[in-house]
Amino acid sequence: MAKLLPKSKHQALCPHCDLVVDMPSLNANQKAQCPRCETTLSTLWSEPFKRASTYSLAALFMLVLSNLFSFVTLNVAGLSSDISLVSILDIMVEQRYDLLAFLFMVFVQILPAFCMFALFCISSRANLPKAVKIFLVRWLIRLKHWCMVEIFLVGVLVSFVKLISYGQVGVGPSFIAFCAYCVLHVRAFQYADKKWLWDLVESQPKIRLLEPGKTGISQGVKSCGCCGAILENASIECPRCYAHSFVRKPQSIQITMALLIGSIVLYLPANLLPIMNTSAFGNSIDSTIMAGVILLINEGALPIALIIFIASVLVPSLKMIAIAWLCWCTKTKKVLNGHRMMQVYEVVEFVGRWSMVDVFVIAVLVGLVSFGNLMAVFPARGVIFFAFVVIVTMIASQFFDPRLMWDRLEKNKRAKVN
Numbered sequence: 001m002a003k004l005l006p007k008s009k010h011q012a013l014c015p016h017c018d019l020v021v022d023m024p025s026l027n028a029n030q031k032a033q034c035p036r037c038e039t040t041l042s043t044l045w046s047e048p049f050k051r052a053s054t055y056s057l058a059a060l061f062m063l064v065l066s067n068l069f070s071f072v073t074l075n076v077a078g079l080s081s082d083i084s085l086v087s088i089l090d091i092m093v094e095q096r097y098d099l100l101a102f103l104f105m106v107f108v109q110i111l112p113a114f115c116m117f118a119l120f121c122i123s124s125r126a127n128l129p130k131a132v133k134i135f136l137v138r139w140l141i142r143l144k145h146w147c148m149v150e151i152f153l154v155g156v157l158v159s160f161v162k163l164i165s166y167g168q169v170g171v172g173p174s175f176i177a178f179c180a181y182c183v184l185h186v187r188a189f190q191y192a193d194k195k196w197l198w199d200l201v202e203s204q205p206k207i208r209l210l211e212p213g214k215t216g217i218s219q220g221v222k223s224c225g226c227c228g229a230i231l232e233n234a235s236i237e238c239p240r241c242y243a244h245s246f247v248r249k250p251q252s253i254q255i256t257m258a259l260l261i262g263s264i265v266l267y268l269p270a271n272l273l274p275i276m277n278t279s280a281f282g283n284s285i286d287s288t289i290m291a292g293v294i295l296l297i298n299e300g301a302l303p304i305a306l307i308i309f310i311a312s313v314l315v316p317s318l319k320m321i322a323i324a325w326l327c328w329c330t331k332t333k334k335v336l337n338g339h340r341m342m343q344v345y346e347v348v349e350f351v352g353r354w355s356m357v358d359v360f361v362i363a364v365l366v367g368l369v370s371f372g373n374l375m376a377v378f379p380a381r382g383v384i385f386f387a388f389v390v391i392v393t394m395i396a397s398q399f400f401d402p403r404l405m406w407d408r409l410e411k412n413k414r415a416k417v418n
Contacts, residue, residue: 011210012041012195013223013230016342017406018215035213037342037406042195049200052123055188056116062181063113070172072156074163074368081368084174085109088367095366097379103387104363107148107356112185115140115147119192122200133201134241138226141194145349145394148356153182154307155360159368161296161304162361166369198227198240205229205239215410222247249401253327259396260323266389267316273382276362278369286380289313289358312358312386315351319393322348323400330404341405348397355390359383 010023014034023032026044033040045051067085074081083091085108092101118136121128128136156175163169198204207230210219220233226243238245274286287295289312296305322344329341362379369377 011207011212011230012228013216013221014039014041015223015225015228016345016402017338018217018223018403020210020212020214020216020219020221022212037338039342043193044196045191045193048191048193048196049123049125052188052191053120055184055191056120056123059116059181059184059188060113060120062177062184063109063116065177066174066181067109069174069177071174071178072163072364072368073170073172074167075170076167082172083367084172085178088363091367092363092379095378097366099384100359100363100379100387103359104152107146108152108360111143112147112149115143116185116188119188122197123191125200130201137197137201138241138243140192140197141226144189144192145353145398147185147189148353148360149182149185151354151356152360153179154354155357156364158304158307158357159361159364162365163368194228198229202240205231207231215406217247217407225249248403248407249399252399252401252404253330256323256396256400257327259392259399260320260327263316263320263389263392263396266385266392267320270382270386270389271313273385274380275358275382275386276365277378277380279376279378288382289386292358308358308361311355315355316389316393319348319352319355319397323393323396326400326402326405330408332408338406338409342402345397345400345402345405352394352397353390356387359387359390 012021012023012032013019014021014037016039017034017037019034019036021032021034021041023042026032026042028044028046031040031043069084070082071084071088073083089101089105092098092104118140120126121136122133122140160169207221210216210221210230216222216230217233221230222233222245223229224231224238224241224243224245226245227238227241229238229240231238231245233247236244271289274288274291276287276292278285278287289308293305293309293313296302296308326341326345326348362377362383365377366379
């Protein structure tokens with residue numbers, strides 16, 4: 001008869017390598033890591049509920065302020081252009097770039113606001129129905145990676161370098177509020193530990209005592225991809241979050257490779273087609289990504305040019321190569337280094353969304369540089385292709401199951417012994 005796990009003892013399945021880990025009792029400002037792949041399993045901050053609720057509520061307040069007043073101003077030859085975050089959206093819609101406006105609205109406004117609202121409701125222990133709490137935590141965890149507030153702020157700072165060549169740039173009250181919002185947003189997410197968020201909703205379902213140091217799949221258990229609860233392999237639905245669970249992500253390699261091929265197809269027009277059109281004194285100039293980098297270098301803004309080159313050219317290329325390499329690693333019989341593969345996977349997960357910097361730079365320039373026939377900036381077709389390259393590669397990395405790499409290593413070790 002299987003022994004049940006005692007209440008005082010907690011175990012976890014590493015979501016990246018499937019190792020069963022005995023969870024230690026953490027003190028304030030300590031974290032528990034997987035001994036195999038060094039993935040952070042849980043972090044206990046000092047007063048996490050109070051800090052998460054305070055930061056998230058303050059972030060929502062600053063988001064409201066950042067939409068009410070002037071954001072950035074530009075003065076060119078006696079003419080002045082003043083934009084707010086809302087007017088950036090309006091200008092792109094007027095120019096019939098609805099898709100670009102939609103991406104800006106979703107990634108910079110809607111998703112971050114929802115995540116802060118969800119985090120405040122959960123961390124403040126609001127008296128909500130259980131189904132509502134499950135909905136909020138589930139989507140908070142899923143959408144966290146798609147919030148691009150800090151990336152937009154970097155895009156604004158990069159756009160300042162280009163705007164200085166046109167005229168005098170000034171910042172409004174909303175810019176200060178948005179900077180504060182960005183800091184509060186990042187700090188709030190810092191305290192949003194997945195384990196304690198779900199424990200606030202409901203404790204993990206009871207499971208038999210497992211042998212630590214061995215994989216879950218070898219002991220007939222799996223982890224819920226949504227809430228991280230340990231479940232029997234035969235179970236279909238998680239009793240805590242009601243999400244469908246799988247031993248491994250179905251068709252992970254096939255879907256990842258299909259998305260990767262799609263991103264490569266999109267990457268060609270994203271680099272060959274112009275991403276921005278500048279009209280000045282009747283002359284129209286189209287700019288590709290590399291042309292923008294070269295222009296910044298010629299203007300002496302080498303650090304900014306380096307940022308754009310790394311984020312818009314180097315990162316997407318290396319990310320596609322890295323994803324392809326990880327997929328190959330899961331299929332080859334060659335013995336590979338598990339820690340090296342995990343480092344590549346974590347880098348891919350972290351840096352992929354930063355390629356949206358160039359898209360946000362164009363959004364700011366389109367809003368500010370609008371002086372009729374004198375001077376204006378318009379987005380071109382290439383920016384849409386580039387935005388989808390970033391989105392598709394992000395989705396591809398999320399479909400990839402890193403546990404398959406460790407499964408391959410286990411098979412390689414067994415084959416070597418035999």
